[in-house]
Amino acid sequence: MSRFVKRTLRKSAAGLCALMLGAFGCGGADAVEQGDVTPTEEQALVTRKVMPIGDSITQAAAGHASYRCPLWQKIRAGGYTADFVGSQTGGYSGANSCTVSGFDVNHEGHWGWRADQILASISGWATTYRPDIVLIHLGTNDLFQGNTIDSTLQEIGQIIDKLRAVNPSVKVFLAKVIQSTRSNTTLDAFNQRIPAFATSKSTTTSPVIVVDQWTGFNASTDTYDGVHPNATGEAKMAERWFQAIRSSL
Structure with missing residues (x-):
């Protein structure tokens, strides 16, 4: 209270x-x-600021809804409130196709970006929008472009540190990234490191909670190009995020 x-x-x-x-x-x-x-009663008094952070999988291309759309729908249907925050308001090269009434379009999904690029801007975003909850789905582009798992996790750790510098109580929901028809072995190796990494970064006041977006996701049927989720994939991602964050809203 x-x-x-x-x-x-x-x-x-x-x-x-x-x-x-x-x-x-x-x-x-x-x-x-x-x-x-x-x-x-306390939840009813406070609207949590939620910042979705990531690359094209978070942003989605024009004409695609993004996982943020069905996630927003689930939040509202569940009787919760949230304020999506961030500097971005649409998809890549145009608006997202979400038709859910009242959809909150703000986010920090950036097409093609790696963790180091997010790191370079996160302090400014955190200061401006002061999120209570962040959803991080990062690492895919890093590994596709030849960056190491160690360097990618180090940069994600620094992102968390900078978020905490603004809000020491921020709750971090960190994804095991979704499957892809490209470099699945490397992505799987990255995901295997996520739980121990999350434990090492978690604190009592600012927990880092793993959200398994990998298991049950099929890149052949849940994406439209082997990388980016189609409507089925977006719905799967939204469900995993919602089940993870609902008690924090």
């Missing part, structure tokens, strides 16, 4: 106490001051 909410409840209780003092006393005011709201 935030200090602001506590102060507001205390002031409200004090005002009610003053009106009722002669007849009833002020025992209720103490109960309000010492009590707390339930998790459900």
Whole structure:
């Protein structure tokens, strides 16, 4: 429960106490001051800022919805609230095709980008948008372009550090990247390193939670070009993200 909410409840209780003092006393005011709201009530008071971070798999091309569209739909259908944040508002070379009412278009998905390119800009984005939750799906382009697993994980770690410099309590949801018809062996080796890496970076106040986007994803049927998700693949990704983050919304 935030200090602001506590102060507001205390002031409200004090005002009610003053009106009722002669007849009833002020025992209720103490109960309000010492009590707390339930998790459900607290969630209703706060809209979490969610920043999807990644490459073309996060952004999606013009004419494709991106996983962000069905994820938004699941969040709203589940009775949750969220504010997607970021400097980007569309797909590559045009708008995403999401037709869900009220779809929040903001994100930090950048077509063709590697982790080092995200790292170069993350401090500015974090300062501007101050996310509470980040969804990171990174590493595919790094490995396609010959970067090592070690260097890619190091850069993702530095991204997390810079996010924490702005918000020490940011929750990081880190994906095992989806399958591809290209270099699956290398991607699998990268994903095998993710759980230990997440454990090494996780803290009590800023956990790093692994989201397995690899298992159950079929690049032959869930992408339109061997790399980028089609509608079926987007829906699978959205479901994995939603199940991971729902308790944090």
